[in-house]
Every structure is written in structure tokens, then in C-alpha cells.
Amino acid sequence: MSATIKLKTLQSYMQDLKGFSEPKIELEQYETPPHIAAIAIYTIQTQFESIEDKLVLDAGCGPGSLTVGAALMGAAAVTAVDIDCDALEVFRHNADEMEITNVDAVQCDFLESNFCRLNNYYDTVIMNPPFGTKNNAGIDMKFLRKGLELCNDSVYSLHKSSTRSHIQKKIKEWGVKGNVIAELRYDLPATYKFHRQQSRDIAVDLWRIYHPQS
Numbered sequence: 001m002s003a004t005i006k007l008k009t010l011q012s013y014m015q016d017l018k019g020f021s022e023p024k025i026e027l028e029q030y031e032t033p034p035h036i037a038a039i040a041i042y043t044i045q046t047q048f049e050s051i052e053d054k055l056v057l058d059a060g061c062g063p064g065s066l067t068v069g070a071a072l073m074g075a076a077a078v079t080a081v082d083i084d085c086d087a088l089e090v091f092r093h094n095a096d097e098m099e100i101t102n103v104d105a106v107q108c109d110f111l112e113s114n115f116c117r118l119n120n121y122y123d124t125v126i127m128n129p130p131f132g133t134k135n136n137a138g139i140d141m142k143f144l145r146k147g148l149e150l151c152n153d154s155v156y157s158l159h160k161s162s163t164r165s166h167i168q169k170k171i172k173e174w175g176v177k178g179n180v181i182a183e184l185r186y187d188l189p190a191t192y193k194f195h196r197q198q199s200r201d202i203a204v205d206l207w208r209i210y211h212p213q214s
Contacts, residue, residue, distance in 0.1 A: 064091035
């Protein structure tokens with residue numbers, strides 16, 4: 001299926017978005033690079049038709065690049081969830097700048113919220129979850145598990161390629177299906193004081209994980 005807008009156009013929009021004003025290390029706040037966000041959304045739509053006219057949830061949305069991308073790609077509606085009110089303020093600015101109206105912002109702890117009442121509600125869940133470094137070991141898998149509860153089709157999630165075998169093991173444990181649909185390079189800029197390098201090039205997988213009946 002052809003995408004609503006071209007990849008190059010989508011990426012140009014992503015490059016205009018504002019990022020975190022003051023990223024919080026305890027929340028592992030790193031911006032999704034424009035080319036990663038654009039390729040992810042474009043791939044999800046062109047390969048699986050999982051964006052256009054769908055109900056989409058962006059879990060841990062941050063400044064909202066994936067949310068904005070999904071809205072531009074023709075989603076029926078996108079719910080953007082984040083625990084951080086400062087990140088959601090940036091997201092709302094980005095949505096206003098892009099004149100996007102079919103999005104809702106919800107401030108809550110995605111993992112502890114009463115989102116459980118929305119089990120199987122969303123067609124598509126997209127996320128760039130915390131990678132689980134520092135003091136948040138395992139949080140990436142918790143995000144994935146929660147996303148699977150909330151979707152009636154597929155979760156699309158970005159993870160370090162070094163965790164691929166671990167994710168494959170978890171998928172088997174959970175009784176769901178999944179595979180890597182894109183291999184990407186994440187140019188992580190120096191964001192916090194403890195970063196000694198100007199940037200780091202990290203291999204990242206875009207996963208599609210879904211229930212067997214999907």
C-alpha cells in the first residue's frame with residue numbers, strides 16, 4: 001500500500017520538531033532521531049498498513065516524533081502517553097506547530113496506569129521505550145508487555161540490536177509472534193554530563209510483535 005506521504009517528506013517534517021528542553025536521565029530521555037522516526041512510521045504503514053485510519057497509541061511519547069509521524073501518515077487518532085509533563089508540553093507545541101488535531105496527550109505512568117481498561121483497544125501501539133540502562137533494567141520488556149495488552153493487532157517498538165536474542169526469548173515465553181522489520185543506526189548525541197563522546201552510533205532494531213491471531 002502506498003504511504004500517505006513520501007519518506008523524504010516525512011523526514012523533513014520530523015527534522016522541524018522541537019526536542020526535550022531539559023532531558024531527565026532518570027527517565028532515560030533521548031530523542032528519537034528524525035530519520036529513525038520517519039523510517040519507522042513509513043515502514044509500519046507501507047509494509048503492514050498499520051497506521052492509516054487506525055487507532056494508534058504512542059507509549060512514552062516524549063516530544064512526540066512518532067505521534068506526529070503517525071498523524072501525518074493518516075492515523076484516525078493517536079493517543080500520546082508520557083509520565084513527564086515537561087515532555088508533553090513540548091509535544092503539544094510540536095502538534096500545534098504541525099497543525100495536527102487528531103492527537104490526545106495523556107500524562108500518566110504507562111506501566112502503572114489504569115490503561116488496563118483499554119485492553120485490546122488500540123489497533124497499533126508504537127514506542128521507543130527506555131532501553132533499560134542505568135537504574136531501569138527490564139523496563140523495555142515491561143513496556144512491550146503492556147503494549148501487547150493494549151493492542152488488538154501489533155506493537156512496533158525500537159530496541160538496541162544487542163538485546164535481540166533476549167527479546168526473542170521473551171516473545172517465546174509470552175506466546176506471541178515477532179520479528180525485526182528494520183535494522184537502523186541510532187546516532188545518539190551526547191545528552192548528559194556523564195557522556196564522554198560527542199555521539200555514539202548504536203545499532204537499533206524495529207520490531208513488530210503481535211498476537212498469533214493477528
